[in-house]
Amino acid sequence: MMIQSFSLKNYRSFVEHTRIELRPLTLLFGYNNSGKSGLLRALPLIADSLNGQSSRTALALDSAAVRGSHFSDLLSRLGGRQEFDLELSWGDAEIHTLKWTFRELPRLRTHIISNFSLLGSDKTILMSAKWNLDSSTTQKLSNKYDVQFWKNAVIYKKILKFEGLLPSFLQQGQSALPAKLLSLIEQCQPLKNLNIQWLGAVRHLPIRNNPFQGAAPKQLEADGRGAADILAYDQIFEDLLILPKVSAWYEKNVQQKIVVEKMPDHFQIKLQALTNSPFQVNIVDVGEGLIQLLPVLVAATMASDGSILAIEEPESHLHPRYHAALAEYFFDLARQDNPLDKRSKQSHHYKSGRLL
Secondary structure (H helix, E strand, C coil): CCCCEEEEECECCECCCEEEECCCEEEECCCCCCCHHHHHHHHHHHHHHHCCCCCCCCCCCCCHHHCCCCHHHHECCCCCCCEEEEEEECCCCCCCEEEEEEEEEHHHCEEEEEEEEEECCCCCEEEEEEECHHHCCCCCCCCEEEEEECCCCCCEEEEEEEECCEEEEECCCHHHCCHHHHHHHHHCHHHHHCCEEEECCCCCCCCCCEECCCCCCCCCCCCCCCHHHHHHHHHHCCCCCCHHHHHHHHHHHHCEEEEEEECCCEEEEEEEECCCCCCEEEHHHCCHHHHHHHHHHHHHHHCCCCCEEEEECCCCCCCHHHHHHHHHHHHHHHHCCCCCCCCCCCEEEEECCCCC
């Protein structure tokens, strides 16, 4: 499922409604402390919350993207409200937009989805659920909602269960609910598989000797860990979908290729000059710019169908001479219909203050 846009209101430094249209290549740039990081990190927070990563609250506040924030830390200091709004839109389904309002409950030390609605492409409200405030007490949190759908005047007072951000089922007489209402809820479920690959601005220093893990991770950590394993197992299993493409950038621009050297119980990632010299340098001993770049190229090459790649400062520590080459790499990926394994066109989203 491909997201077309997301918007936030009263979230961190964004007091007013702020909408970001997602394109095959999207750049966020501006001065330091202007909100770029907070806006970009909303994407992995949304993905972790949709995936139901947190079992106790709607928002996955244990997501690495919020760095240990409490709900109150997500609110704008200027808005004066104890809630913020979120919208997600896409264009290939009956449901065009999902909207949430998250409300802080200070006395209960938690937050709740106070409003949830599904809209069609013409902005018609297909379903709405409003939290029944009167049903809660200072000691107990209620999940009772007033639910409506389409233009039906009937209000269904139900216990609406959310798994993360998405309603999973309506308890207490679900079978008596209109089939259309249940169908709308079911259509939201694919969003649980929203794939956001986020890389922070500071990548982890690679290690010299990498122990074999048995398999490559499906995704990199936010600090870039896992890139070495992905390259090594791409060669071990002879897939050669990622290693040659990542190495090609180094070969073209710094005249060195990536070599995976395998030992009995570990492997090393090295760079070797494109000359007859067999001299190799472990990746931890090369320039910081090339170290920081490696997980960026791995993540970009791995981007799969429907995924969003969100990178902070992809050019971190990279000499200005190579900025244009890195930008061209991103442009090529955004232009391709099948950047990897004959899968359909991807969305890649990057945050940078200096890439333009």
